Amino acid sequence: MSSLFGTMSVSLRALLAQQAALQTTAENIGNVNTAGYARRRAVMIEDDPVLDGRLTIGNGVHLARIESLRDGTLEIRIHEETQQQGELDGYIGAMRQVESLFSDVDHGIGAQLDKFFQSLTRLSTGADNIPLRQNVVTAAGNLASTFNNVANRLKALQQTLDGGLVQAASDINTITAQIADLNVEVSRQRTLGDDAGTFEDQRTQLIRELSELVNVSVINADDGVTLTTADGAALVVGAHAFQIETSLQSSGLRHVYSQGRDITSGISGGRMGGLLRARDAGAESLLSDLDRMASGVITEINAAHRQGFDLNGVAGQDLFAPASPTDSAAKMRLVISDPAAIAASSDGSVGDSGNVSRLSDVATAAVISGQTPLDYYSGMVGRFGNDLGQAEAEREAVDLIMRQLSNQRAAVSGVSLDEEAANLIRYQRAFEAAARVVSVIDDLTQTVINLGRN
Numbered sequence: 001m002s003s004l005f006g007t008m009s010v011s012l013r014a015l016l017a018q019q020a021a022l023q024t025t026a027e028n029i030g031n032v033n034t035a036g037y038a039r040r041r042a043v044m045i046e047d048d049p050v051l052d053g054r055l056t057i058g059n060g061v062h063l064a065r066i067e068s069l070r071d072g073t074l075e076i077r078i079h080e081e082t083q084q085q086g087e088l089d090g091y092i093g094a095m096r097q098v099e100s101l102f103s104d105v106d107h108g109i110g111a112q113l114d115k116f117f118q119s120l121t122r123l124s125t126g127a128d129n130i131p132l133r134q135n136v137v138t139a140a141g142n143l144a145s146t147f148n149n150v151a152n153r154l155k156a157l158q159q160t161l162d163g164g165l166v167q168a169a170s171d172i173n174t175i176t177a178q179i180a181d182l183n184v185e186v187s188r189q190r191t192l193g194d195d196a197g198t199f200e201d202q203r204t205q206l207i208r209e210l211s212e213l214v215n216v217s218v219i220n221a222d223d224g225v226t227l228t229t230a231d232g233a234a235l236v237v238g239a240h241a242f243q244i245e246t247s248l249q250s251s252g253l254r255h256v257y258s259q260g261r262d263i264t265s266g267i268s269g270g271r272m273g274g275l276l277r278a279r280d281a282g283a284e285s286l287l288s289d290l291d292r293m294a295s296g297v298i299t300e301i302n303a304a305h306r307q308g309f310d311l312n313g314v315a316g317q318d319l320f321a322p323a324s325p326t327d328s329a330a331k332m333r334l335v336i337s338d339p340a341a342i343a344a345s346s347d348g349s350v351g352d353s354g355n356v357s358r359l360s361d362v363a364t365a366a367v368i369s370g371q372t373p374l375d376y377y378s379g380m381v382g383r384f385g386n387d388l389g390q391a392e393a394e395r396e397a398v399d400l401i402m403r404q405l406s407n408q409r410a411a412v413s414g415v416s417l418d419e420e421a422a423n424l425i426r427y428q429r430a431f432e433a434a435a436r437v438v439s440v441i442d443d444l445t446q447t448v449i450n451l452g453r454n
Contacts, residue, residue, distance in 0.1 A: 006059075007437070008442075010059060011060075011434050013047070013060045018427050018431035019431060020066070022424070025420050025423045029420050032415040035205055036205025038413040040068055041066070043067055044063055044064065046058070047060050068200060069412055069413050070204070078208065079218060081401050083269035085212070085398045086211065090164075090270075091391055092274075092391050094282065095282050098282065101154070102150075109146050109377060110374060110378070112142050112143040116139040116142075119132075119140075123353065126353075127356060128351045143297075143332075144320060144332040147329040148330055148332060151329035158253060159252075162253055169244050169256065172213050172244055173244065175210045176210065176241040178206055179203055180240055181239075182202055183224025183225065183239055186224055210227070213271050216230075231265075231266030233261065244256055256276075286380070291326070291329050293329070293376055293377060300365065302322065305318065305355075307358055310343050313348040318335055319342075320332060344356045
């Protein structure tokens with residue numbers, strides 16, 4: 001009888017092990033399209049044999065654990081590339097909005113500057129012609145307005161990017177709080193000896209989402225993962241999440257703070273890093289270039305204009321308001337509205353256009369960082385185009401790397417329906433066989449009991 005009950009026990013453990021394997025396979029199939037899910041595997045171990053005199057008799061199988069198949073190093077690489085991808089997406093998205101400001105060949109700053117100097121060329125053919133003088137006034141006003149428009153739109157973009165920083169900080173705080181909660185669940189499951197794969201999957205997916213927002217360093221610890229920014233600002237430590245916030249500075253732009261410390265300069269990855277790069281390196285650099293260009297044009301045009309005389313023989317005044325120490329482009333303003341006030345004459349006589357030549361010479365003079373106005377503008381636009389083009393090339397490279405890493409992850413952690421279908425049949429047959437053994441042992445047991453009765 002003892003051997004029959006022993007065989008029954010072996011069969012029962014086999015049934016339970018195959019049932020768990022079937023359930024694990026069903027879970028894999030059910031989560032085939034779940035983001036961040038890592039394939040599960042039932043790990044079965046042969047039980048220690050039973051010694052019966054000189055005989056060693058097998059004692060069946062037991063389910064050791066359900067393990068999640070994941071490569072920690074690969075996950076970290078994916079997080080790193082996700083940070084790069086998020087940063088480039090944020091930067092490129094913002095800079096494409098700027099692109100339209102410099103791609104307009106008919107109404108952009110370059111076009112308006114060219115039209116202004118063309119109006120001076122036409123004025124040289126008839127300095128006492130009021131319509132030609134009006135053309136100069138109109139072209140100068142359009143030039144100032146275009147500088148104003150581009151500069152103000154760049155500033156508006158910076159404010160929009162600041163709003164993106166506020167939203168990103170809110171999203172980061174939401175995610176880090178969830179990760180801290182999952183740290184608690186993972187630790188609890190492990191303490192109980194249970195599989196924490198479900199919570200680990202959720203945590204891994206959240207870290208991926210966090211990496212899209214900010215550069216994150218992941219440190220595995222006994223009480224769960226510890227997350228910091230690249231410069232060491234804590235985001236999650238065990239069960240505790242540390243919020244980040246944004247604060248408006250005297251410059252009118254926001255900085256990012258963690259526990260009272262300004263961490264703006266340490267954020268270089270994720271969408272938040274891309275927004276900061278677009279705001280502080282992209283838009284701010286263009287604004288500085290525009291201010292330098294506007295200041296140079298204003299200073300040189302005004303200097304040339306003051307050397308001449310207007311249609312009434314009065315010494316020329318400034319054509320534009322003197323360049324501002326800051327925001328020269330945004331504050332550029334025409335101060336002459338009367339076409340007769342254009343100082344075209346070099347000697348005060350009506351019809352003389354000697355001073356128009358001085359004004360026109362500004363077009364070919366090295367007045368801005370050793371370059372002509374149009375050359376300086378072309379260089380500025382060229383640098384912007386090169387930076388954007390390089391970022392887009394980097395984005396393509398990162399996309400390729402991410403595809404390769406995703407394929408590698410799929411090979412380790414991904415669910416193959418073909419493989420799971422084969423496993424389903426394998427475990428089903430094993431379960432059926434174990435159940436058949438139980439049925440046979442039950443029949444034999446009944447027979448033995450009946451023999452005893454007889």
